[in-house]
Amino acid sequence: MPAGRKPSPPSRADELADIVLPDQDGHDVRLGDLWSERPVALVWLRHYG
Amino acid sequence: MDRARGDFKAAGVNLVLIGQATPRHAAQFRRRQGVQVPVLADKDRVSYRAVGAKVGGVTDLFAPKVIAKGAVTIARQKTIQGRTIGDANQLGGAVVILPDGQITWSHMAADAGDNASPEEILAAIHEAAA
Numbered sequence: 001m002p003a004g005r006k007p008s009p010p011s012r013a014d015e016l017a018d019i020v021l022p023d024q025d026g027h028d029v030r031l032g033d034l035w036s037e038r039p040v041a042l043v044w045l046r047h048y049g
Numbered sequence: 050m051d052r053a054r055g056d057f058k059a060a061g062v063n064l065v066l067i068g069q070a071t072p073r074h075a076a077q078f079r080r081r082q083g084v085q086v087p088v089l090a091d092k093d094r095v096s097y098r099a100v101g102a103k104v105g106g107v108t109d110l111f112a113p114k115v116i117a118k119g120a121v122t123i124a125r126q127k128t129i130q131g132r133t134i135g136d137a138n139q140l141g142g143a144v145v146i147l148p149d150g151q152i153t154w155s156h157m158a159a160d161a162g163d164n165a166s167p168e169e170i171l172a173a174i175h176e177a178a179a
Contacts, residue, residue, distance in 0.1 A: 006159035007103045013146045015099045021089040024075040029089055035146040038061055041170050043050055044102050044141035045068040047134060
């Protein structure tokens with residue numbers, strides 16, 4: 001992607017929904033469960049710091 | 050971002066952070082930064098790819114305007130970036146997802162200094178609810 005170009009996410013979160021990631025305690029979290037009952041704001045960090 | 054967690058809760062929205070590296074790094078990040086919202090660990094950056102987050106080039110990371118924005122952020126938040134863990138070229142972003150799976154708002158980083166503020170995200174949430 002060219003420098004300075006802003007990427008576009010998909011219009012739906014279907015691909016994200018089935019991804020399972022561990023939380024800070026090592027417990028698996030299915031992303032789709034995060035918005036199954038209420039909206040979610042997901043923020044991807046560039047770094048931990 | 051964590052400072053606004055009460056505003057997100059009041060708006061009826063879950064706020065979840067995702068970072069590179071391991072659960073142990075995520076736990077250290079929460080402890081060091083005083084973060085209370087959940088932090089998920091995506092060592093393989095699967096979710097970064099799925100949401101279309103950009104992997105930046107040199108210009109996206111070190112252009113003068115990017116460095117200047119970083120300096121402003123440090124001054125405003127009074128925090129200094131810790132050691133980079135994972136791919137330093139990986140940029141982040143933010144999305145708001147409704148229970149039906151629709152992504153109603155997004156701000157994906159175009160460069161290393163291009164981050165959505167909590168106020169921007171909350172405004173998008175209020176707009177979606179209106």
